[in-house]
Amino acid sequence: MEKLIIIGGGAAGMTAASWARRLKPDLDITVLESTKMVSHAPCGIPYFTEGLFDDESLFMTYTPDYFIEKRKINVKINSIVEEVDLKSRILVVKENQDRIKYEFDNLLLSMGAKPKxxxxxxxxxxxxxxxxxxxxxxxxxxxxxxxxxxxxxxxxxxxxxxxxxxxxxxxxxxxxxxxxxxxxxxxxxxxxxxxxxxxxxxxxxxxxxxxxxxxxxxxxxxxxxxxxxxxxxxGVEPNIDLVKNQLRIGETGAIWTDDHMRTSVKGVYAAGDVAEATNIITKKPDWVPFAPVANKMGFVAGNNIGGKNVIFPGVLGTMITKFEEYIIGKTGLTEVDAKKHGLKTVSATVHHKTRARYYPDSKDIIVKLIAEANSMRIIGAQIIGEEEVLGRLNMLAAVIQKGFTAEDLFFVETGYVPPVNRVWDVVTLAARKLYTGVGGE
Amino acid sequence: MEKLIIIGGGAAGMTAASWARRLKPDLDITVLESTKMVSHAPCGIPYFTEGLFDDESLFMTYTPDYFIEKRKINVKINSIVEEVDLKSRILVVKENQDRIKYEFDNLLLSMGAKPKxxxxxxxxxxxxxxxxxxxxxxxxxxxxxxxxxxxxxxxxxxxxxxxxxxxxxxxxxxxxxxxxxxxxxxxxxxxxxxxxxxxxxxxxxxxxxxxxxxxxxxxxxxxxxxxxxxxxxxGVEPNIDLVKNQLRIGETGAIWTDDHMRTSVKGVYAAGDVAEATNIITKKPDWVPFAPVANKMGFVAGNNIGGKNVIFPGVLGTMITKFEEYIIGKTGLTEVDAKKHGLKTVSATVHHKTRARYYPDSKDIIVKLIAEANSMRIIGAQIIGEEEVLGRLNMLAAVIQKGFTAEDLFFVETGYVPPVNRVWDVVTLAARKLYTGVGGE
Structure with a gap:
């Protein structure tokens, strides 16, 4: 029976396992996870530390048993991969006190990142x-x-x-x-x-x-x-120690992959925080160690292992965080990034409100848009606000991904209702400022 | 001196006036407004009725005096246009007890809509x-x-x-x-x-x-x-009585316009709720009487009157409203609309949450996406949720406007932080369901 082994049961690994399973019901899939948790979300640790929840099982989207029983994926927790030989296609894994050998046809490297x-x-x-x-x-x-x-x-x-x-x-x-x-x-x-x-x-x-x-x-x-x-x-760095001398490492320090999440070794894939990708804007190697990217890379790897031809379009570097009432997001390039890549830029920043001027509890929001100087293509966005930041950020990720100009973005038919925005949405105003050079409402 | 007259000082009229002024400092601009308010926002009336605010001047973005003093726009409030002759280019206007004649070189019709x-x-x-x-x-x-x-x-x-x-x-x-x-x-x-x-x-x-x-x-x-x-x-209907026998009325009952907001009569423009536009998806005439569209039509009319070549891309029919904690949005075509236009569709609906499962006060959100059956191009979206509806709706308006497929939308690099969404955003999941046919997280 064809064997897939996945090293690392985080977002990328478990997503890949699930899609490979769907497409190849007979595939023998083993996930080797060094801890007791799979499909875990490290992004929750600050909120657990804050005391917002106490049940640590909530870190997992699904339990190991769920994958074993419902998805027929052989999940091995507390299993530490000690050696990998990509040439002979053999792994040595420490499970409890034993050392067990595994062979594979396809291997997915999804060991994630580790703190510097x-x-x-x-x-x-x-x-x-x-x-x-x-x-x-x-x-x-x-x-x-x-x-x-x-x-x-x-x-x-x-x-x-x-x-x-x-x-x-x-x-x-x-x-x-x-x-x-x-x-x-x-x-x-x-x-x-x-x-x-x-x-x-x-x-x-x-x-x-x-x-x-x-x-x-x-x-x-x-x-x-x-x-x-x-x-x-x-900061974090890709967890490549196990394989770094056996395949191509990209210039970002993560494992080089092509747009099918294949590494330089046949039958060996990489996905998630361990893998390098191509930046959609610069077309240069980039490394974006965040869960939504990991999940999508896992989706692509799992589909390709499963026999479907799926292409990963690359990364933008979308990030979002929160400090007290401020939600802070960024997608695409900053002005600093753009300069490093030799791109000439123009930018527009608009300070606005999240609700109509007469509607209670209106909050502040700031949107900065960055466009390439001549084409006026949007290449970056930064937002700080107290509500409705996420959707606007995702909108701008879509906009950058598809190469909208400032004019295109200005003309997007945004919605308006007084409790949730202004008739000229802050994003529309920022786009207009780039497009026309004129600020104000 | 070249004369522009604008009938109606709402969103479209005042936006057009402002842009024409910026581009042609010497243009003689007169706005004839039948009430005491300009740049007014009728969308606020329910919230005023609710008692959320008491100062009715807040209905206006800017006052008549602001336009007169700062933008050198001759705003005439309480001025009722009684007759329009598009051929001889003369208006008769009732101001107080007088009837005054106005001549124009360019005319903008922005009389808005009125209740049925x-x-x-x-x-x-x-x-x-x-x-x-x-x-x-x-x-x-x-x-x-x-x-x-x-x-x-x-x-x-x-x-x-x-x-x-x-x-x-x-x-x-x-x-x-x-x-x-x-x-x-x-x-x-x-x-x-x-x-x-x-x-x-x-x-x-x-x-x-x-x-x-x-x-x-x-x-x-x-x-x-x-x-x-x-x-x-x-419902409402376009306020066309003044001119309906003198220019082309579109099949929606609103004033026909081209993509420069020109009507069928030379030098006469229309913008806002009085004007018909072309639907971006169906390429058929459509009428979308909402403020963001009115503003953008006003922008296009004002720029073209001012001598700049600006094209209005058409309408999608983005709408958003609120009932108590539910925020309800729609953009593009519904399945019912699509059927009327002979389009075969597929749809996917995902019920999800707005925050990580362990994060307090997570809310419900439902996203329905509609795609054209063969191309899998997204042509419609409907959202009901308790937070973060607006940004997602605007994202989907952008997506529809630029012809994203379900696959394109799935791969948009969305952001994730536990207080504001799930690692698989509800929009990503709905796109994935369309793209792969598979639901779940």
């Missing part, structure tokens, strides 16, 4: 990584009062929100000059920075030197901070 | 039309206890919400077999109908026969209802 580490180690240094560790992490963090967060990216600010909600004092050390500096341009990033700084002791443009005393002293190039514990949130 | 009337008349029969009448309307309505609403379209349900919030008993008489039956297919319309029927005494599939005793007796083909007053909300 600092050099120091200690009982009070924490990484936020896998939901399987969330209960332990939370128990520990709830016992501290003053906590340092190293890194002012998405995870950093989400953990800051969680800890503030638990009444903790947070000091955030960030080497960029504003928060979310890999996601937002400075003008938008400063809005977030100002908000976060009202809740958190913020140290910007500070480089971490060392963490000492097991997590209780943080030393930067500008100061020394005594805390009860340190959370390290300086 | 019933045969009966009376002191307790009300139409919801112009914000200039809102204070009077509200004072009257607040004095009644039991009120009939004739018509279960958008205006009907918005007025029902307002009156319920004021503690009124509402009986709604609707000739369709479900509410919003011109906006939604039956499956989606029934969800709204069930919700509204929990607040309102609903009489479906009942045809109005007569309203007697000045509004206090409503007689239908099935019953007779005693009420304190009657609101008639049976």
């Amino acid at each position: 580490k600092i050099n120091s180690d200690g009982e009070k240094i924490f990484y936020v990584h896998h939901p399987a560790e969330a209960t332990h992490l939370r128990q520990k963090l709830w016992g501290f009062n003053r906590i340092a967060i190293i890194g002012g990216g998405i995870l950093g600010i989400e953990m800051a929100e969680a800890l503030r909600a638990r009444g903790k004092r947070v000091i955030m050390i960030h080497r960029g000059k504003y928060l979310l500096n890999k996601m937002l341009d400075e003008d938008m990033g400063k809005v977030v920075t100002e908000k976060v700084s009202s809740e958190v002791e913020l140290r910007l443009s500070e480089e971490l030197v060392n963490v000492e005393e097991g997590g209780r002293i943080v030393i930067t190039d500008k100061g020394k901070y005594e805390v009860d514990a340190t959370i390290v949130a300086i | 009337k019933i045969n009966s008349d009376g002191e307790k029969i009300f139409y919801v039309h112009h914000p200039a009448e809102a204070t009077h309307l509200r004072q009257k309505l607040w004095g009644f206890n039991r009120i009939a609403i004739i018509g279960g379209g958008i205006l009907g349900i918005e007025m029902a919400e307002a009156l319920r919030a004021r503690g009124k008993r509402v009986i709604m008489i609707h000739r369709g077999k479900y509410l919003l039956n011109k906006m939604l297919d039956e499956d989606m319309g029934k969800v709204v109908t069930e919700k509204v029927s929990s607040e309102v005494e609903l009489r479906l599939s009942e045809e109005l026969v007569n309203v007697e005793e000045g509004g206090r007796i409503v007689i239908t083909d099935k019953g007779k209802y005693e009420v304190d007053a009657t609101i008639v909300a049976i």
Whole structure:
């Protein structure tokens, strides 16, 4: 019987397994997952830490038993792949105390990403990584009062929100000059920075030197901070160690894939945070380690393994996060990204409201659009607002994906009802400002 | 000096005036408005009736003085155009007690729409039309206890919400077999109908026969209802009386226009609720009397009058309304519309949630997508949900406007953060269901 082995039971792996199963009812599918959870969602850890829910099984969309019983997928939890030989097509897996050999016809690499580490180690240094560790992490963090967060990216600010909600004092050390500096341009990033700084002791443009005393002293190039514990949130990297010498690694450091999610080795696929893709705008290699991309890559891999020809269109880099009442989104390129790729851009930013001026509880919203200078094709968008950010962000992802110009976007027939927007929607106004050069309502 | 006259100072008229002014600083622009308000938003009347705001000047985006002083536009309020002669290019206008003649080089017809009337008349029969009448309307309505609403379209349900919030008993008489039956297919319309029927005494599939005793007796083909007053909300029609024998009227009953908003008479433009347009999907004449379309038509007319070549791409029929916590949107064609136009369709409906399963206060949302059967091009969408409906609706308007297939829509790189959606967004799932035929998460 044809054998598919999947390493990693996260979003990409379980999606691929499910689609391969649908298309090939006889395929022998085994998923090797190193933890006790599958189809897990690490994005929930900050909210678990905040205490918004207590049942850790909620991290999983489906349980291992569901996949085993309903989808006939042989899910092996607590199974650690120790060796992979792509040439002889054999894996060695540690299951409990045994070492078991597996052979495969097709292999899917979906080991995900892992947190970047600092050099120091200690009982009070924490990484936020896998939901399987969330209960332990939370128990520990709830016992501290003053906590340092190293890194002012998405995870950093989400953990800051969680800890503030638990009444903790947070000091955030960030080497960029504003928060979310890999996601937002400075003008938008400063809005977030100002908000976060009202809740958190913020140290910007500070480089971490060392963490000492097991997590209780943080030393930067500008100061020394005594805390009860340190959370390290300086980014993630693809989890490629198992295979990195056996196939092509892309220039982003993730596993190179083609548009069918095939790697450079025949019969070996990669999907999710471990895999590189092509940026739709720049056509250059890009790496977007977020769950919606992982799921879609898993869909593509599973369909192709199942015998259907499905093409992954590439990535845009859509991101969204929240700090207290601010929801913050970005899709496509920032101005900084565009410059790096040698693209000339124009941009328009509109500060607006989410409801008619006479409708109660109207909220602020800011939309920044970035277009390529001559074609006026929209290539990036950033939004900060208190409601209705997600749908607008997804709209702009669609717009960028299909190459709308500012004029095209202006003419989209948006809806209007006073409780949920203005007659000139903020996105329409931003598009109009790009298209005509004229602001205002 | 070149003279532009605009009849009607609503959304389309004032937008056109503003853009013509920007492009031609020397143009002599006069706006003739029959009421005391310009750039007014009738969409606010239900919320004013509900008592959510009291300052009727908030109905206007800008005041007449703002246009006169800041934009050098000669706004004449309380000026009723009595005669138009498109051939000799002369208008007769009643201003106070005088009759004044105006000549024009270019004329923009933006008289808007008016409520369809019933045969009966009376002191307790009300139409919801112009914000200039809102204070009077509200004072009257607040004095009644039991009120009939004739018509279960958008205006009907918005007025029902307002009156319920004021503690009124509402009986709604609707000739369709479900509410919003011109906006939604039956499956989606029934969800709204069930919700509204929990607040309102609903009489479906009942045809109005007569309203007697000045509004206090409503007689239908099935019953007779005693009420304190009657609101008639049976739809609107284009306000064409002034010119209907002098230019081409389209098959929808509105003024025919080309894609520059020109009418059949040289130098005469039409924009807003008075104007017909072309449906982007069917390429047939269509009439979409909503403010965002009116504004964009005004933009196109104003730019073309100002000497810039701007093309109006046509209409989709995007609509959005709210009843209590339900926000209800539609764009493109319903299945019923598509059938009328001879299009074969497939559809997919997904019931989902607006937040991660572990995140508090997650709300219900339902998305229905309609695609053309063979091309799988998305041609319609309907959404009912309690939050994040607007952005998703606008996303789908963009998607339809540019001809995305179900596959294209599935692969849009949507964002994900647990407080505002699920990792598989409801729109992505609906697109996947169309694309693959498979439901579920």
